[in-house]
Amino acid sequence: MGEPVRRTLGEVPLLxxxxxxxxxxxxxxxxxxxxxxxxxxxxxxxxxxxxxxGSVFRLSDGLNVRGPATAPQPSFETRTRPGGTLEVRLPNAG
Ligand code: FES
Structure with a gap:
């Protein structure tokens, strides 16, 4: 598994x-x-x-596995385009 990195989608910071x-x-x-x-x-x-x-979130779907957080993280769908560009969207975002 790779190291976590921060990227942005418009104004939205992403892990x-x-x-x-x-x-x-x-x-x-x-x-x-x-x-x-x-x-x-x-x-x-x-x-x-x-x-x-120390809250823990599952990477596959954002579930809050351990608190103190009581809500999950937004989880984005991904696909990699030919050439390596990563596309992301929220599930059911049309
Ligand atoms: S556990 Fe993430 S800000 Fe408190």
């Missing part, structure tokens, strides 16, 4: 983690607890741990 050659996970970068930067957190076991208070 981007490459899982393998075919899979990239993208969550909102601002923690649902107090907006900590998840891209500065540790990634392990398919999850990211917020560096501020």
């Amino acid at each position: 981007v983690v490459r899982v393998d050659d075919a899979t990239v996970r993208v969550l909102g970068d601002r923690c649902s607890h107090f907006s900590g930067p998840l891209s500065d957190g540790e990634v392990a076991d398919g999850c990211v741990e917020c560096p501020w208070h």
